[in-house]
Each structure stands twice: as structure tokens, then as C-alpha cells.
Amino acid sequence: MKFSLSWLKEHLDTNLTAHELADKMVSLGIEVEGLEEEGAAFKRVVVGHIVSRVPHEDADKLGVCQVQVGESEPRQIVCGAPNARDNLTVAVALDGAVLPGDFKIKPTKIRGVKSNGMICSVRELGFGEEHNGIWEMETDAAIGTPLAEALGLDDVIFDVALTPNRGDALSVYGIARDLAAAGAGTLKSLNIEAQDQGGDVQTPSDKGLTSVTLNHEGCPFFTSQVVTGIQNGESPSWLKKRLEQAGLRPINAVADITNYMLMSYGQPMHAYDMDKLNGNIRVEAAQGGETLEGLDGNTHKLAKGDIAICDDSGVIGLAGIVGGESTSVDENTVNVFLEVAQFNRHNIAVTGQRLQCNTDARYRFERGIDPKMTLPASILADKLITEICGGEASGIDAVGTEHPEPQKITFDPCKVKTFGGLDMDSSEVQELLERLGYQVEGAGPFEVTVPSFAQGMENEADLVEEVLRLKGFDAVPIQLPPLPKVRVKGADKGRKSDRVARRGLAGLGYLECINYSFINREKAAQFAGGEALLELSNPLDAEEMSTMRPALIPSLLDAAVKNMARGEKEVRLGEVGKTYTEQTETLKAAGLLCGKADKHWQQGVAEFDVFTAKAHAMALLNALGLDAEKMQVYQNEQVGFHPGRSGQLALGKNVFATFGEVHPKLMKEYGLKGKAVLFEVNLDLCDSMAMKKGHLFMSPYQASERDFAFLVKQDVRAGDVINTLKGADKNLVRQVNLFDVYTGEGVADGYKSLALSMTLQAEDRTLTDAEINSVAEKAVTAVIKRFGAEVR
Amino acid sequence: MTSLDQLKENSLEAVNALNTIEELEKVRVTLLGKNGEITAELKKLGSLPPEERKAHGQAVNQVKVSVAQALEVKKEALEEAVLNAQLQAEKVDVTLPAQALPLGKMHPVSYVIEEVEEILSRLGFSAATGPEVETDFYNFTALNIPEDHPARQDHDTFYLKNLDADGKRRLLRTQTSNVQIHTMQKFEPPMRVMSIGRVYRNDSDLTHTPQFHQVEGLALDKNLTFGHLKGVLQTFLEEYFERKITMRLRPSYFPFTEPSAEVDIECLFCKGDGCRVCSHTGWLEVLGSGMVHRNVLKSGGVNPEEWQGFAFGAGIERLAMLKYGIHDLRLFYESGISFLSHFGKPSSTMKV
Numbered sequence A: 001m002k003f004s005l006s007w008l009k010e011h012l013d014t015n016l017t018a019h020e021l022a023d024k025m026v027s028l029g030i031e032v033e034g035l036e037e038e039g040a041a042f043k044r045v046v047v048g049h050i051v052s053r054v055p056h057e058d059a060d061k062l063g064v065c066q067v068q069v070g071e072s073e074p075r076q077i078v079c080g081a082p083n084a085r086d087n088l089t090v091a092v093a094l095d096g097a098v099l100p101g102d103f104k105i106k107p108t109k110i111r112g113v114k115s116n117g118m119i120c121s122v123r124e125l126g127f128g129e130e131h132n133g134i135w136e137m138e139t140d141a142a143i144g145t146p147l148a149e150a151l152g153l154d155d156v157i158f159d160v161a162l163t164p165n166r167g168d169a170l171s172v173y174g175i176a177r178d179l180a181a182a183g184a185g186t187l188k189s190l191n192i193e194a195q196d197q198g199g200d201v202q203t204p205s206d207k208g209l210t211s212v213t214l215n216h217e218g219c220p221f222f223t224s225q226v227v228t229g230i231q232n233g234e235s236p237s238w239l240k241k242r243l244e245q246a247g248l249r250p251i252n253a254v255a256d257i258t259n260y261m262l263m264s265y266g267q268p269m270h271a272y273d274m275d276k277l278n279g280n281i282r283v284e285a286a287q288g289g290e291t292l293e294g295l296d297g298n299t300h301k302l303a304k305g306d307i308a309i310c311d312d313s314g315v316i317g318l319a320g321i322v323g324g325e326s327t328s329v330d331e332n333t334v335n336v337f338l339e340v341a342q343f344n345r346h347n348i349a350v351t352g353q354r355l356q357c358n359t360d361a362r363y364r365f366e367r368g369i370d371p372k373m374t375l376p377a378s379i380l381a382d383k384l385i386t387e388i389c390g391g392e393a394s395g396i397d398a399v400g401t402e403h404p405e406p407q408k409i410t411f412d413p414c415k416v417k418t419f420g421g422l423d424m425d426s427s428e429v430q431e432l433l434e435r436l437g438y439q440v441e442g443a444g445p446f447e448v449t450v451p452s453f454a455q456g457m458e459n460e461a462d463l464v465e466e467v468l469r470l471k472g473f474d475a476v477p478i479q480l481p482p483l484p485k486v487r488v489k490g491a492d493k494g495r496k497s498d499r500v501a502r503r504g505l506a507g508l509g510y511l512e513c514i515n516y517s518f519i520n521r522e523k524a525a526q527f528a529g530g531e532a533l534l535e536l537s538n539p540l541d542a543e544e545m546s547t548m549r550p551a552l553i554p555s556l557l558d559a560a561v562k563n564m565a566r567g568e569k570e571v572r573l574g575e576v577g578k579t580y581t582e583q584t585e586t587l588k589a590a591g592l593l594c595g596k597a598d599k600h601w602q603q604g605v606a607e608f609d610v611f612t613a614k615a616h617a618m619a620l621l622n623a624l625g626l627d628a629e630k631m632q633v634y635q636n637e638q639v640g641f642h643p644g645r646s647g648q649l650a651l652g653k654n655v656f657a658t659f660g661e662v663h664p665k666l667m668k669e670y671g672l673k674g675k676a677v678l679f680e681v682n683l684d685l686c687d688s689m690a691m692k693k694g695h696l697f698m699s700p701y702q703a704s705e706r707d708f709a710f711l712v713k714q715d716v717r718a719g720d721v722i723n724t725l726k727g728a729d730k731n732l733v734r735q736v737n738l739f740d741v742y743t744g745e746g747v748a749d750g751y752k753s754l755a756l757s758m759t760l761q762a763e764d765r766t767l768t769d770a771e772i773n774s775v776a777e778k779a780v781t782a783v784i785k786r787f788g789a790e791v792r
Numbered sequence B: 001m002t003s004l005d006q007l008k009e010n011s012l013e014a015v016n017a018l019n020t021i022e023e024l025e026k027v028r029v030t031l032l033g034k035n036g037e038i039t040a041e042l043k044k045l046g047s048l049p050p051e052e053r054k055a056h057g058q059a060v061n062q063v064k065v066s067v068a069q070a071l072e073v074k075k076e077a078l079e080e081a082v083l084n085a086q087l088q089a090e091k092v093d094v095t096l097p098a099q100a101l102p103l104g105k106m107h108p109v110s111y112v113i114e115e116v117e118e119i120l121s122r123l124g125f126s127a128a129t130g131p132e133v134e135t136d137f138y139n140f141t142a143l144n145i146p147e148d149h150p151a152r153q154d155h156d157t158f159y160l161k162n163l164d165a166d167g168k169r170r171l172l173r174t175q176t177s178n179v180q181i182h183t184m185q186k187f188e189p190p191m192r193v194m195s196i197g198r199v200y201r202n203d204s205d206l207t208h209t210p211q212f213h214q215v216e217g218l219a220l221d222k223n224l225t226f227g228h229l230k231g232v233l234q235t236f237l238e239e240y241f242e243r244k245i246t247m248r249l250r251p252s253y254f255p256f257t258e259p260s261a262e263v264d265i266e267c268l269f270c271k272g273d274g275c276r277v278c279s280h281t282g283w284l285e286v287l288g289s290g291m292v293h294r295n296v297l298k299s300g301g302v303n304p305e306e307w308q309g310f311a312f313g314a315g316i317e318r319l320a321m322l323k324y325g326i327h328d329l330r331l332f333y334e335s336g337i338s339f340l341s342h343f344g345k346p347s348s349t350m351k352v
């Protein structure tokens, strides 16, 4: 909300500067987003008077002027304008002035002659294009008066933002009232005199013009009056200026007055062209389906229960939100029917939100208006219309209940200390509340009556805030609470694995990125594992951001594509984040390797493959407290992976990690070249299954090794052979290392040779050859039996 | 010159002339081996008359010792030469670039989260987590934001296509405050918990991304006051920014707190004089805070007559931008390698 300092001063008697007032507003909870000095562009520009001009000795076209600018001596200024002459009143930019275009004025020498300032043209001041000479001012202002002041541009525009609870301050008057309570000045009383109340003037209904019936509980109070015989032309300049300073466009006098009243007092009102009305006015619930051509240029469709303003022609206004085009005032309007009413914030919010219709009126009703301001605003509007547009005003018809019973709150003043943390006498609490317009009765707990303009005051905490707000939050001393005796245990599900995974990924060389949780639907489906996808109903981008990702992998692939497009050669990205299906939220970690590093003189290009991804997945699982060596390796069924070069690490049904090469088809779809490998770990599962540390094996006795070579069919899985060897004696076989896989000469087609070495060691003795041989034999027999292997 | 002297002289000359270890071994054998010349002299001793034996024996032995010594010295010299040659041959250009190990880094949002968690943990807050997919109740209603509340419009909520199992509308949480309610329902006060995580708003421009991160703290006890809130915030801010902070609380409005305060700090960049970062106000808005609204306590099943406390929240990206000088919010979510390498942190450099 924007308004000028002079407007504020119509309601507040104050000596404070605009900046002091702004600081006060901030501490009262009125956020000042901007403070614009209208004349800021003309700082150090003053009204001057050319006392004399003599030609410059070295330049025909230049003149040397002596200019009086309100100092003890005139200034010497060199000026090239053809119209510079004796006895001319001009605008002079002094040293330190900054003219439009960031033109800084400083003392200088022109062709050897000192020049201390600049006499300005209209264009140089930014007023227009006129640049044929200096501006010949016509002003009554004294020599030396700042130009801004001489031009009436000495106002300051406040731009404030109000939180939704501050309906009371959504007007210039309301802000003045709050400032006055805080001691920033005195609130001026409303300029209503006895004769304005119009005691014996006939009201519209008395005159038989229009009567109003209220048939909707969302409209408790409605005032109406008629001004006849007006001339609705352009508003006077002071009014236009006020509105323009507030960022509003002047329309015609009557419309401008209603806007001005809304801004001044926070009471929305609506003017109808009396001659466009058909019969009497009814405020009633819409049936649903009616339409209204609104003044905002939109056609609004009403729903059942909306508060509708109707006449015999049907709906002519959406109460408290927008008026209708058919009955609007224009420059030809002669008779005005003015509605100043109260509408329930709840009704206005529901209708306004549904229609997406944002107006100043709705904004105020939704945040609550002061019911005791309705009648005064009505009187003041009436007065202003007749002042500006002439005509004759009727009396006021008031229907309904002006204001409800005021609200009362029982308030223990000790709460300011025990809740607000500020030690304060109850007498000071009382004084502060009273300054804010609250009535305080009683001594122990107070019986506090809430003023009609305050919004949403319900309980003691609200009153503590009012007291602290007026006193200033800064007054509350800083205290550090003692540490709690009990810590909340077990609330931190997932926090530890989250942290381990992020650090783990970084340790493995991945750059952690964070991608959006919503992705393209098709890309999501490729990694959903058949689960139902979780979709947004109002995505930011219906194509690319419609579906919550069921896996991190598509995000990483997208990120790789973006980076490749930017010229990156090698992408090594990781992410930790949630993944979603229709029913679940799961924390996962993933890493992606793709592209090719630059060739290195020594090692050529570092290669990665499915086993890199497998190793990284296992490293992360181990870091998370699991024993990846003990896990089973399954075939990976997900469509996005290369079917022959991917796998899953699992224990029974629980799949902890997926790893592998990206399916070549998918690479093509994403537009990625070469090879990409990735892995994804289910952190939530790891968190719930982290294993206890087993027995620590330490042996001083010698370990022995036995090497084997087996000829097996191609499709025999090496992992199964290793597990079979390990199974020969779970206590003595410490390790099985596969050190060669061979196909080619000497090995028949469809077969491969696996070379393995088995380490045996006991904790309590040196193993004898007999023992070693017995285990080795058992192992070989088992491999032969299970896989039809041949020992080489 | 006796023949023994002659032998000694010849032997030492031969040793001296050696060029390789192999030759040296050969010479050692010819001189000191089983059938070596000096050994032969020793063997002759037996045939000498007994009175000559001792003197001759000592003389031969002397020759043997000096030749052996000479061989040893020569061997060391030759080995040294060999080693030197080897070292010379093995020399490489150490200015050749080594193959760089990939240096992984944590995203700035992640390490700011770690920093924040660490500080709040020292202040007694335990980390709590909650779902991102929520119902109206936990995201709004329970937080004292009823259906027609103007604050709901400010949130630009993402809604989900399908209802939940109970037929309720689901949404992506717009704030981490939902965790407040879940935690109150699960645990008994007194409590101090923080929740950090992703939140979503349907908004995207220079200063908004549809997804961002928040941290939120909640403290409930018998007699926590607004003054305690100020104490926790001041400590938190000074620990996080690692410097003395001038803090300002402004009355504001959040449906879930009463009183509510916006927390500003004196601009870190201009010390309050006004600059571009603080929009020439001299202040930076960093936190929202307040005393927990009694309606929120009730929603969480906590008796407001018995318990009271405070809550506060901040945007992680904002904290990261201010501390680490990141100027464009959108960079956080573009996954650009240059950004991640520049502003990311290796996990080994993190505190904790």
C-alpha cells in the first residue's frame, strides 16, 4: 500500500521526519518496503536568479553569469544557452547535484573560466525534451529554495506491506492511529460536524427513491444515500495526485472519491449511477449460475450463497468484491447512489478466491474492516462528493446492525513477563493497552475490551503481542533457556543415513547435486518398477514437472544431459533425496558416471563399467553399516538398465541397491553418448536393517592359500562359485579371491575358466596340511557337483 | 722385494683396476678363493720350517687382510656407481601432471543443513523428520490456517491428483511446520526439535524456485518466553555466521505463532549502511519466529494451559546465499558441474 507523507499528516499531527516515521512503523509491525522522496532527483538543485551575464572572452557562444542562489555571494557559472540573460529566474544545479542520467555536477573551469554549478534546461532536469535553452522559471519561491519544494515535489511516498492480521492498518487513518498510539504524534479527529449527519434531510427511502433490504447474514449493515444533480468530471488535481501517489489511476470524480475514501479510512464503498438502477436494492444469496459483467472487465459466474447485490434487473454487484458494469458511474452520471456496507470476511474470501478476483475492496473485507467506521465514512464521502461535484445529498439510510457487541478478553498482566519475557508493571501494561484503544477494567486479571478496529484478537497471547509491539520487541531482554532435561529420542529417522550417504558420495568422488522432485512422467515410468506414480494436479510445467520421481536416476540422467550440453566431458554426479510412489516416500542415494575424461599421458582414458557402479554401491552400503559382501546379487529387472550389465544387491526380499549400465535405448532417448553407469541405494531400508558388528577375527596363526582353476559353462555365475567355495567350511575359509576369468585358446566355446584362490586360517591353531587338503577337496567336489565344473 | 710383497702389490693393483662387480668377484676368487693365490701362500705354510711359519704366516695374513679390505672398499665404490647410474636412469619429469583423483563435493544446501543441525543440536534440539506429501490438515489446518485464510493464498500449493486412502486431498508440504504437529502427536513435552527438509511452492522466478529447503525449530516447556526465543535466535545466528550479529525483531504475522516476529540482521555486507544485497535498507531478513499459537498446541494434542514455547524457521538457500556469497538462487537446482565444484565442499573439510 502506497501513500504520501502529506496524506498521513492529514490524520497525524507530528514533527517526526519521514524516516523517523518509517522506523516507527517497522517497529509497530508495519513493514516499510519503500520510502521514495519525490524530489530526490533534484537534490542540490535550487531556484536561482541571473544577476548579470557577460560574454566569455575566449568563446563567442558562452556567457559568464553571476547567479544568486541564496548564498552571501552570487556564483559564477559559465552557460552556453542563447536565452541566458540578466534578471532571469532559473533552476541551478549546485555542486553535489546528480541530474537524470547520473550526471554529477562539480566545480569546473570552462575555457579557463571558473564555473561553479549549472543552469538547467527542461531536458536536463528530466521534465521533457525542451533543450533550446535554459528553463525560464515562473515561480514565487524565494531565491535559494530547493527546486523540489518550489515545484511542490517535496512529498515522500511510503510503500508499506501489511500482514493479514493488520486489517486495522489498511488505511492511512489506521496507520496514523497506530503511530499515534506509539507516541509518534497525535491522531486528528475525523472531520465530521453536526450538520454533516444530515438530521432532517430525507433519506433515499424517505424520498421513495430506493430502499434496501438485507437478506443475507453475510451483510450485517448497509448504508445508502443519494446525491442528485452532480457533475461528474475530472477530479481536482489534489485528489488526482493523492491517488497517483498511491499507484491508482484517476477515473472520474465519483469513482476517485470512493477509492480515496477506501484508502483514507479502509472502508470500501461503491457508487451506482442512480438512473441505471431498476427498482429497489436487495442484498441476497445468489442462486448460483447468475453472471455479472464486472467493472474489472471480467464476466463473473456466481455460485450458490455468494452475496449478491440485486435490483429488479438481477445481479448488479458482487458484494464487497466488484461492482457491475451496467450500473457504473461515468462522466455523464447526474445522480449517484452510494453503498457503504459491511460484508463478512469469510463470505468475501470464499467468493473472491473462487473467482480469482483481486480488488482493493475484497482485500480489506477479507482482512476485516472497522464496523464503527462505516457510518462516518459514508458521511465523509457524501460531503466530498457535494464539495467536488456539487449536487444535493440525501440523508443516510442505515439498515441492519452497525456493530456487534465488542469482544472482551480476560487478561493477566503477568503474562507479559511469563509469556512475553518482559518484566512490566501492570499499570504500564494497562497504559499501553489503553493507548492502543483497548478498555481495561479490573485490577488482578484485567477485563479488556477490544476496540472495533482490531482484528483477530482472541486471547492473552494476542494482547501480549499488542503490548510488546507498542513497547518494541527490542525491549525484551535476551535470555538463553537452560538445556532441556530430556532429549526427544527416535524422532530423527533417516537423518543419519542421509548424512552418511552425502559424505559417502563425496568421498567416492561424486559432486552432489539437488534436482527437482517432480519430473517428466515417461521418464518416471521407466524407473517406477511397476509401482503407481504420484502425480501433481497443478504442476508448474505439465510436460516436464508433472510427476514425483520414483527414483533418483532420471534426475541424474537429465542433469548429465544438461552438463554435456554445456561442454562437460565427464559427469560424476550424485544425489540424496526422497523418491515417491502413490503410497510411499523413500529416501535414496544415487550416483552416475558418464562421458569420458580427457586422455591422460600415462594411463590413457580412465574407464568405468558396471563393476565401478557395483563397487561404489557396495562401498556406500558398507559405510551405512551393512555388509555388502554378504549380500546376494540379483538380476536387475528395471527397464532402464542394460539387461545383461546390471544387478541388485539384496538380502532375501530386501533390495538394498541397484547398479548397472544404462540401457543403450535409454541413452539414445536422453541423447547421451557413450556409456553411463549408475547405482541407487535405498537409505530407508539401510537405516532399518543396519547390521550389528559381528565377531572380530584376529589370528596369530599362519594363513594358507590354495589355488584352483575351474572350467565351467559361460552362464555359470562367478558369484555362485565363490559362495560355494566359501561354504566348504564357514569357519576356516577366510576369503575367496577370483583372480582370473579366461576364455579363448584352450577353452572350448561356451565355456570359461575361473581361477580362484582360497585363504584358510584358524583363530586357535596353525592348520595342518591334512586339514587344508580336506577343506580344499570338499570345496572342489562341491563346485564340480553344483556346476558340472572340470578342474584344470 | 719378496715374492710376498710382489703378490701383495700385484693383487692390490688388480683390485684397483676393477670396473665391475662381476670382475671383482672373479678377482676375489683368484686371490682369496679356495685355490686362490693368497690362499696358496697360506697352504704353503705347512711345508715351511716351524721357526719360519709364524712370521711368514703373519705376513701372508696381513696381505690377505689388506687385499680383502681393498676388495670391500672397491665393492662399495662399484655398488655406489651402479646405484648412481640406476638413479640417473630412473629419473622422471616430476612436473608431468599426475592423474587427478575425482574430488567429490557436497552441495551447499547439504553442508549448510549440516552446519545448522550441528548448531541447533548444541542448543538442545533433536532432529525430527516428516513426510513431504501431506494432507491439508498437517500443512494448514493444524497450523491454524483455516480454509479461507488469506495466508493460504500466499502459499501457491502443489496438489496431488489422487486423494489419500481416507479420501482426503493431498499436497506437497509448503513448509516444514507439518513436522511440528507430527512430533507433538508422537512425543510428550518438554521437547526441542528441529526439522529440515524440502518444501514446495508453485512459483518460479528470479527469486523463487518451486522447491527449496527450510529449517524449523520448536521448543516447548513450562515457562519458555519470547525472551528465550530471542536468546536462541541470537546464538544460532552468531554461531552460523561466525561473527557478532546485530539482530532486530519486527512484529509480524504467522498464523501458527502469536506473538510473531520477523528476524532481521544488520546487513553482513554493508554493516547497515545500505547496499544492493539488503536493497539499501541496511537489514537482511533471515528468519520468521514467534510463540507457538495455542491452537497449534491443541492440534498437536498438547495442553496450552500447561505448556508454552516458541518456533522459528528459515530458508536454507537464503542462509547459504548470505554466508557463502551465492547470488543466484536458481543455480542451486541447475546441477551445473562448475557451480557444484566451486561452491560444493569436500566432506573432509566439514566440521563435526
Ligand SMILES: [Zn+2]
Binding pocket: B267, B268, B269, B270, B271, B272, B273, B274, B275, B276, B277, B278, B279, B280, B282, B283
Ligand atoms: Zn547491505
